Amino acid sequence: MSLTRTDNSPEIPDQESLLRRLADLSRDAQILHNGEDGACLYANPAARQLFSRLASPLAPTDWVTYTQTLRRHGEIRFRRSVTLRDGGTIRLEIHDFFLATASGGVIASTLRNINHRHRLVSARAAQRQRLEMVLGALDEGITVQNRQLRILYQNPAHIAKQGDHRGDYCYRAYQGLDAPCPGCLVVKSFEDGEAHSRQTQAMTENGTFHMEVLSLPVHTANGEVEAVMEVVRNITPHKLAEESLKETERLRSQFITTAAHELSTPVTAIVGYSELLTAPPQELQLTQEQKEEFSRLIHDKAQFLAETIDKLFDLSRIDRGAPLPLFLTEFDLCTQLSQSLRHVELLFPSHCFTLIIPSNPLYVTADPSQVARLLENLLHNAVLFSANNSEVTLELTPHQDEVVISISDEGCGMNETQRQRAFEPFYRGHTKDTDSGGLGLGLSICHQIITAHSGSIALISEVDAGTQVFVTLPRHTLPPT
Known part of the structure; x- marks a missing residue:
C-alpha cells in the first residue's frame, strides 16, 4: 500500500x-x-x-x-x-x-x-507560617498525619512531650506497634470524614495524667480528606476539679446527715429531762440532787445546740464568701490562753494540760471572742483525738511583729491525705475507730478566723505520733478596709 x-x-x-x-x-x-x-x-x-x-x-x-x-x-x-x-x-x-x-x-x-500564582504561593506560605505560629503557641500537643499515618507536622508542645517524630508512623513512634492501634481516631476520621474524640488517662511519675484526644479531618476543595489533625489536650485540672466537686457534694450530703444527728441527740435529751422535771410529784418523786443534775444536763445540751447553730451560721458565711466580722480591741493574750485552757480543763479532766506563756503580759490587737473560739476549737480537737491521760500542750511564743501559738497532742495523728484536707469544710478525715463526731467545720472555721486576722495556720502530724498546730497572728491586726 x-x-x-x-x-x-x-x-x-x-x-x-x-x-x-x-x-x-x-x-x-x-x-x-x-x-x-x-x-x-x-x-x-x-x-x-x-x-x-x-x-x-x-x-x-x-x-x-x-x-x-x-x-x-x-x-x-x-x-x-x-x-x-x-x-x-x-x-x-x-x-x-x-x-x-x-x-x-x-x-x-x-x-x-506567574504573578498570580506567585502571590498565591506566597500567601499560602504566609498563611502556613501564621498557622504554625498559632499552633506553636498552644499548650495542646498537635500532630498532622497523612493516610498512611505518617506524621507530617508536630507543634513544639508535642515535640517537647513526645520527641520529634516527623516522618515516622505514629503507631510505631508512640506505641512501638507495626500496625495502627485498635480504634484509632485518625483512621476513623479518614474513613468517615468526621471529627472524633475520646478521653483517656496515663500514669506518670507525678500521678494520673488525664487527656482528651481529638481527630479533626482536613478536607480538600473537592471534599476529600487530605490529612487529619490530632490534638491531645491535658484535662487533668478539669478532672481534678470535677472530682473535687463530687467530693464536696458527697461531704455536703454527709454533713446534712451528721448535722441532723448532732441536733436531734441533744434535743431528745432536753425534751426527756424537761419532761422528768415537769412530771407531777405524784407520778415521779425526784430528789434535789437529781433535779440539779437534770438541769445541768439540759443546760449543757442547750449550750451544745447553741454552738452547733453558730457553726451552721459560719458555714453559711463560708459558702457566701462573706468576710468574718471582727471587733478589734487590745487585750493580754497570755490571760486569754489561760482562760481558754482552764475552760477546756474543766470539760476534760481526764487529760493532762500544760501551759507555756511569757511571765509578762503580751498585748495584741485582735478580736478576743474569735481568738477564744479559735483556741477552744483547737484544744477540743487535741483532746478528742487523743487518749485519756495523754498530754496536751499550749504554748505562746512572742516575736517582734507577731506571735506564734502552738497546740500539740499525743493523739492518733493524720496521714498525708488528711493533712492536706484538714482545713476543708465538712471534711472529717478520721476512721470509724478514731472518729469523735462533729460537723467537720472546726478547722475550716479556725482557718477563717486566722485569715480574717491576716495570720496563718499550719500543722505537723504523723499517724500514731500526735499533731502540732501552729497559729501565727500579727500583734496588731488592721481593721478591714
Whole structure:
C-alpha cells in the first residue's frame, strides 16, 4: 500500500509554519528564535503585548553559549522577575526548547506570567507560617498525619512531650506497634470524614495524667480528606476539679446527715429531762440532787445546740464568701490562753494540760471572742483525738511583729491525705475507730478566723505520733478596709 499525494490534497505546512499557528493559539507569550544567532523569527500577539510593556529586553547576553547549552539539554526552564516600563514588576516562568528543522533549528520560547500564582504561593506560605505560629503557641500537643499515618507536622508542645517524630508512623513512634492501634481516631476520621474524640488517662511519675484526644479531618476543595489533625489536650485540672466537686457534694450530703444527728441527740435529751422535771410529784418523786443534775444536763445540751447553730451560721458565711466580722480591741493574750485552757480543763479532766506563756503580759490587737473560739476549737480537737491521760500542750511564743501559738497532742495523728484536707469544710478525715463526731467545720472555721486576722495556720502530724498546730497572728491586726 502506498500513499500518493493528489492535487486536491491540502498542503502540509513546514515545521516553522506549524509552530507559528500553534503559537497564535496560546494565551502565553510564544516566540520563535533562529537557532544560530537568536534572531526573532516570530512572536505571537501575547508576546508582542508583553514586549511592549518591558523596560529592557529579555534576550541572553551570549546567544551562542546559550544555544549550545540548549542543544545539549534539549530544553531549559527557569523563572525570572522583570521590570515594566511603568515601574512595576512581574514574575515570568520561561521555557525554552530546541527544535531541529530543515533550515538548521528553531528555539521555541514560552513566557508565562506567574504573578498570580506567585502571590498565591506566597500567601499560602504566609498563611502556613501564621498557622504554625498559632499552633506553636498552644499548650495542646498537635500532630498532622497523612493516610498512611505518617506524621507530617508536630507543634513544639508535642515535640517537647513526645520527641520529634516527623516522618515516622505514629503507631510505631508512640506505641512501638507495626500496625495502627485498635480504634484509632485518625483512621476513623479518614474513613468517615468526621471529627472524633475520646478521653483517656496515663500514669506518670507525678500521678494520673488525664487527656482528651481529638481527630479533626482536613478536607480538600473537592471534599476529600487530605490529612487529619490530632490534638491531645491535658484535662487533668478539669478532672481534678470535677472530682473535687463530687467530693464536696458527697461531704455536703454527709454533713446534712451528721448535722441532723448532732441536733436531734441533744434535743431528745432536753425534751426527756424537761419532761422528768415537769412530771407531777405524784407520778415521779425526784430528789434535789437529781433535779440539779437534770438541769445541768439540759443546760449543757442547750449550750451544745447553741454552738452547733453558730457553726451552721459560719458555714453559711463560708459558702457566701462573706468576710468574718471582727471587733478589734487590745487585750493580754497570755490571760486569754489561760482562760481558754482552764475552760477546756474543766470539760476534760481526764487529760493532762500544760501551759507555756511569757511571765509578762503580751498585748495584741485582735478580736478576743474569735481568738477564744479559735483556741477552744483547737484544744477540743487535741483532746478528742487523743487518749485519756495523754498530754496536751499550749504554748505562746512572742516575736517582734507577731506571735506564734502552738497546740500539740499525743493523739492518733493524720496521714498525708488528711493533712492536706484538714482545713476543708465538712471534711472529717478520721476512721470509724478514731472518729469523735462533729460537723467537720472546726478547722475550716479556725482557718477563717486566722485569715480574717491576716495570720496563718499550719500543722505537723504523723499517724500514731500526735499533731502540732501552729497559729501565727500579727500583734496588731488592721481593721478591714
